[in-house]
Amino acid sequence: MNSVKPNSYRSGPDERGHFGIFGGRFVAETLMPLILDLEKAYTEAKADPAFQSEMNGYLKNYVGRPSPLYFAERLTEHLGGAKIYLKREELNHTGSHKVNNVLGQIMLARRMGKKRIIAETGAGQHGVATATLCARFGLDCVVYMGAVDVERQQPNVIRMEMLGAKVIPVQSGTRTLKDAMNEALRDWVTNVHDTFYCIGTVAGPHPYPTLVRDFQSIIGNETKAQMQEIEGRLPDSLVACIGGGSNAMGLFHPFLDDSTVEIFGVEAAGHGLTQLHAASIAGGRPGVLHGNRTYLLMDADGQIQDAHSISAGLDYPGIGPEHSWLHEIGRVNYLSATDDEALAAFQLLSKLEGIIPALEPAHAIAKVMELAPKRAKDHLMVVNLSGRGDKDVPQVGDILRGKSK
Amino acid sequence: MTTRIDTRFAELKKAGRAAFVTFVMAGDPDPATSLEIIKALPKAGADVIELGMPFTDPMADGPSIQAAGLRALKVGMTLKKTLDLVRGFRKDDNATPIVLMGYYNPIYIYGVDKFLGDAKAAGIDGLIIVDLPPEEDDELCLPAMKAGLNFIRLATPTTDDKRLPAVLANTSGFVYYVAITGITGAAAADASSVSEAVTRIKRHTKLPVCVGFGIRTPENARAIASHANGAVVGTALIDALRNSLDADGRATGKTVNAVAELTAALAQGVKGAQQAAE
Numbered sequence: 001m002n003s004v005k006p007n008s009y010r011s012g013p014d015e016r017g018h019f020g021i022f023g024g025r026f027v028a029e030t031l032m033p034l035i036l037d038l039e040k041a042y043t044e045a046k047a048d049p050a051f052q053s054e055m056n057g058y059l060k061n062y063v064g065r066p067s068p069l070y071f072a073e074r075l076t077e078h079l080g081g082a083k084i085y086l087k088r089e090e091l092n093h094t095g096s097h098k099v100n101n102v103l104g105q106i107m108l109a110r111r112m113g114k115k116r117i118i119a120e121t122g123a124g125q126h127g128v129a130t131a132t133l134c135a136r137f138g139l140d141c142v143v144y145m146g147a148v149d150v151e152r153q154q155p156n157v158i159r160m161e162m163l164g165a166k167v168i169p170v171q172s173g174t175r176t177l178k179d180a181m182n183e184a185l186r187d188w189v190t191n192v193h194d195t196f197y198c199i200g201t202v203a204g205p206h207p208y209p210t211l212v213r214d215f216q217s218i219i220g221n222e223t224k225a226q227m228q229e230i231e232g233r234l235p236d237s238l239v240a241c242i243g244g245g246s247n248a249m250g251l252f253h254p255f256l257d258d259s260t261v262e263i264f265g266v267e268a269a270g271h272g273l274t275q276l277h278a279a280s281i282a283g284g285r286p287g288v289l290h291g292n293r294t295y296l297l298m299d300a301d302g303q304i305q306d307a308h309s310i311s312a313g314l315d316y317p318g319i320g321p322e323h324s325w326l327h328e329i330g331r332v333n334y335l336s337a338t339d340d341e342a343l344a345a346f347q348l349l350s351k352l353e354g355i356i357p358a359l360e361p362a363h364a365i366a367k368v369m370e371l372a373p374k375r376a377k378d379h380l381m382v383v384n385l386s387g388r389g390d391k392d393v394p395q396v397g398d399i400l401r402g403k404s405k
Numbered sequence: 406m407t408t409r410i411d412t413r414f415a416e417l418k419k420a421g422r423a424a425f426v427t428f429v430m431a432g433d434p435d436p437a438t439s440l441e442i443i444k445a446l447p448k449a450g451a452d453v454i455e456l457g458m459p460f461t462d463p464m465a466d467g468p469s470i471q472a473a474g475l476r477a478l479k480v481g482m483t484l485k486k487t488l489d490l491v492r493g494f495r496k497d498d499n500a501t502p503i504v505l506m507g508y509y510n511p512i513y514i515y516g517v518d519k520f521l522g523d524a525k526a527a528g529i530d531g532l533i534i535v536d537l538p539p540e541e542d543d544e545l546c547l548p549a550m551k552a553g554l555n556f557i558r559l560a561t562p563t564t565d566d567k568r569l570p571a572v573l574a575n576t577s578g579f580v581y582y583v584a585i586t587g588i589t590g591a592a593a594a595d596a597s598s599v600s601e602a603v604t605r606i607k608r609h610t611k612l613p614v615c616v617g618f619g620i621r622t623p624e625n626a627r628a629i630a631s632h633a634n635g636a637v638v639g640t641a642l643i644d645a646l647r648n649s650l651d652a653d654g655r656a657t658g659k660t661v662n663a664v665a666e667l668t669a670a671l672a673q674g675v676k677g678a679q680q681a682a683e
Contacts, residue, residue, distance in 0.1 A: 016540065026509060026536040028465045030561040030586055033568060172471060178462065185464045190587035192563055288510045288536065289462060301483040302514030304461045 009256035009331050012322065017206020017292075020328060022321035025205045027291045030189045039207040041112050046214075051107065058103055062136070063093050065100075065218065069226035069382070074352040075368075082375035084368060085235070086355070086385045087223050089247065096358065096387030097219060097247040098129040102198060104215035106133040109196035116140040116191065119198045120184040122149055122177035122243065123313030123360065124156025125387050126200030131165035141165040144183045146176035149312040155391045174306045177243075177316045181290055201244025202320030205291030209320050216250025223382055224254055231380055237262040239371065240384040241363040242334070243278070243314035245323045247386035256331060265323060266367045268309035269336035276308035279336040280319040281327050294321040310339035310399075311359035313387070337366035345369060346389065346396060358387030359396070406553050408530045409502040410578040413452060414613045414634065423630035425450055425675040426615055427668055428506065428639030430457040430473035431490050432482030433646065438656040439477075440493050442646070445665040447501045450672025453615075455533065455637065458487050458507030465535045467590035469640045472647065476654055484511045484520070488527040495528035504531040504557060504578070509545065517545055521552040531555035531578045539571045546575050559583050560606055562598075569609045579613040579635065580606055587618070590640030594619035600632035623674030630678035638671050 012019040025035060045051040059065045068088045076084045089097040102119075109117060117139050121127030127143040134141035143160055147169040150157055160167050173179035181204075188197045202209045202216070227235050238255060240248035242265045255261045270277035277283060280295040287296040289304060297305040297317035307317040326332040337345075345365035350356045357365060364383050372381055389396070417424050427446050432439050446454055459474040459482050466474070491503055505524065512520050512534070524532075532549055539546075539558070546556040555578030563586060564572055573580065582602055584594035594616065603614050616629050617637030629636045642664055649663035650656060 025538065025540050027538060028535050028561075029538050029559045029572065030465075030563050030583065032538045032540065033563045033565065172468070173461065182462050182464050186467075186588045189465060190591065192586045288508075288513055290464070291536070293513075296510075298510070298514065300514075301485075302511035303459075303478060304510070 009326070010253060012325065013206060013210060019322045019325035021286065022294050022324040023206055023209060023292050025291065026288050026293065027205045028189055030192060034192055035205050035207065037112070041108055042207055042211050045108055045111055051111070055104060055107055059218065063099050063103065064091065066222045066226070067091050069223055069230065072353050075349065078352055079369060079372040081373040081377065082237070082371070082379035082381040083377065084372055085227070085380065085382045087219060087251065087382055089219060089384060089386045090357065090388035094125070094129045094132050095390065096125040096129065097216060097250060098126040098200060099132070100218055100250065101200070101212050101215040101246060102126065102129040102133050104211065105198045106137060106139070109139070109198070110137060112196065114194060114196035116142070116195045117198050118142045118144070118184050118187050118195055119200060120144045120177065120180040121200060122180070122315055123311065123358070124149070124153040124160065124391060125313060127165070127167070128156050128159050128163070130198050131160040131163035134165060135163045142187065143167050144170050144180040144187070146170050146174070146180045148175045149177065152395050153312050153391055154394065176307070177312070178304065201246040202249045202322060203244045203290060203292060203294065203318060209292065209322055212246050213249045213253055213322065216246050217253050219247065219250035219384065220252060220254035223251060227380065227382070234258055234261055235380040235382045236260065237264065237371070237379065237381045239264045239266065239364045239368050239381065241266045241314065241360045241386065242319060242323065243268070243316050243360065244318070245320040247384050249320060249322060251382070251384045252332060263332045264367060264371065265332050265334045266363045267334060267336040268311060268314035268363055269338040270308040270310070272338055273336065276306065277336070278307035278309040278314050278316060280317060281324070281334040282336050284317070286324065289318055292321045294324045295319050295327070310342060311363065313358070313360040314363065335367050337363040341366035343396065343399065355385070356389035356393070357385055358389045359392045361386045408553070408555050408578065409500060410453065410504070410530045410555050413502050414579060417452060423633060423675055423678055424452040424613070424615060424635030425626070425672045426453040426455060426617070426635050426637040427451040427642060428455040428457060428637060429642055429664065430459060430470065430477050431487040432459060432477030432480060433473045434476050434650055434654060434656045434660065435480045436482065436486060436490060438660055440490055441661045442664050443490070443494050444497065445661055446668055447498060449665040449668035451501070451668055453502045453504065453635070455504045455506045455639070456487065456491065458484060458505055458511060460508040460511060463508060465588055467588040467640060469590045469643045469647070473643045484515050488523055491527045491529055502530045503528065504533055505529055506533040507535065509534050509536050512545065517548055521549055521554060525552055525554060529554065531557050533557045533559065533581060535559065539574065542575055550575060550577065557581055562586050562602065566605065569606065573610045576612065579615050580610060581637065582606060582614055582616045582633070584616050584618045589618060592619050593621065593625065594629060596628040596632060599629055603633045623670050626671045626674035627678045630675040636675050642667055
């Protein structure tokens with residue numbers, strides 16, 4: 001399938017929310033009218049200049065955009081190949097790229113008159129961003145978080161509570177991100193009249209993968225302009241980590257039709273691809289979960305399998321449907337990095353650049369460590385530094401102390 | 406093409422009473438006990454059996470049905486074994502309609518065409534797939550109709566008059582009205598709003614309308630059955646089953662009876678409704 005290359009990689013999805021065979025609207029009937037309403041509201045908002053201009057104001061003065069495109073001189077020297085630039089999404093208010101999308105969705109929710117916001121979160125970055133904007137706009141906020149993640153991401157749980165959100169630890173299933181998403185969907189199906197579900201990644205039923213991508217595309221659009229200004233040309237390659245894949249899609253999408261730009265997504269290989277991991281493309285196949293068809297980790301009977309990653313934000317057995325499509329048509333190369341590789345990258349970036357990355361983008365840095373030395377010195381490589389590592393300091397500290405003992 | 410579902414509802418119409426539809430999870434708490442349970446259901450007064458297909462991520466289900474699915478998966482239940490269970494049931498009962506209910510992924514992975522062929526051959530009459538709205542009819546609904554299986558759609562309180570025709574377009578067998586916005590086993594259904602909704606749906610279709618979600622007691626069942634063509638009970642039966650298990654979640658000598666006794670009591674409630682209505 002898909003042997004014919006499309007004229008543009010940026011025209012999807014179709015009107016039913018499909019990217020090739022991926023995407024769609026696999027939801028319970030109760031939710032169907034809601035996602036049709038959301039699609040209508042989003043189409044109207046996109047066409048409304050007042051919506052865009054209000055959002056731009058908040059992006060500049062509240063989020064702190066544009067985020068810098070920073071030349072990582074010492075990392076570049078150390079690896080001895082490509083010239084490495086970091087897109088500093090970790091400098092955004094709330095410490096990650098998640099706020100770009102949440103701002104857009106919260107503004108949509110306000111337009112739709114919804115007063116109660118629910119969200120799922122893995123690492124807590126999306127939960128913190130949601131709690132932050134709910135505080136800013138005076139909305140009720142409930143965040144579902146797997147009980148395992150509540151344990152390993154305590155700093156973010158405390159932040160969400162300080163911001164006035166109610167954090168509900170999810171005890172069902174594997175007690176991680178996928179179960180948090182199940183529980184958020186159960187809440188939504190119960191509280192349909194006043195509740196807006198703020199999904200944190202480019203997954204879920206149409207139109208979520210599209211609207212999250214659009215709100216995150218500011219990352220790639222800024223990068224394009226900044227690189228033009230600094231180097232006078234396009235970058236040669238892009239690297240980003242992928243759980244659901246929103247930071248990656250935000251960076252990649254504006255470049256999909258620039259055929260000279262090589263694009264690498266990095267999944268979490270956990271303990272290794274032959275053991276427990278979270279690399280849906282490397283180790284999964286197409287299936288249907290959480291409202292969309294996409295690559296999923298599952299057994300022979302179609303039961304969803306446990307994912308594992310050191311990084312709570314990548315610990316999900318699926319991936320956004322547009323990534324599945326970009327994989328199948330071959331526009332993006334999907335790689336994976338193990339827990340150990342990510343830990344090494346976490347330490348390297350901290351020591352060489354004075355930037356402590358979140359464990360999620362540490363997976364991207366890990367692959368930069370492999371890719372950059374094989375590239376020429378005039379090769380321009382951009383890596384999305386999607387979040388800061390403050391939330392991971394206790395966890396990584398425990399691991400490193402445990403290892404040194 | 407007439408299915409066992411069509412035949413059963415025609416018989417009930419003639420008898421002037423509503424259907425009692427029971428939901429249990431295939432393979433809960435183990436395949437052998439599960440077969441005994443579904444064999445006992447018609448004897449205890451069930452008119453239609455909905456059989457849950459276990460799935461790891463049942464997004465529309467409450468804690469009771471989630472746990473039932475996990476119990477079944479833990480003892481190795483698969484979609485193939487669910488079909489085996491129905492084959493076992495059909496050895497003694499060729500009249501009681503069986504509807505499989507669950508989520509799409511296990512069927513998609515089994516292969517739609519192969520599944521439909523195997524399901525029909527096993528004696529399955531209809532499908533209720535929670536995460537396949539009419540917008541995704543090409544996936545399974547249309548192939549199922551072609552294969553001679555009823556595709557039973559859920560209508561909900563959020564399905565307004567504008568949307569109802571789309572929801573009913575490719576529905577056959579019966580319409581399942583989900584009486585509450587929410588997950589299975591949550592709130593109790595309120596008989597007067599149910600009556601209004603059933604009347605509204607019946608303006609758009611000649612199919613029988615069964616009502617489920619939130620029906621737990623013979624009294625609930627009687628109240629709902631006097632306004633609808635059928636009452637569906639799931640969580641209450643699964644709770645009775647769970648309460649009969651030993652500390653390790655295994656079946657005991659009481660398990661089959663616990664489900665059968667509650668089924669009999671609920672069936673009395675449904676049958677009482679017909680007398681109340683006459």
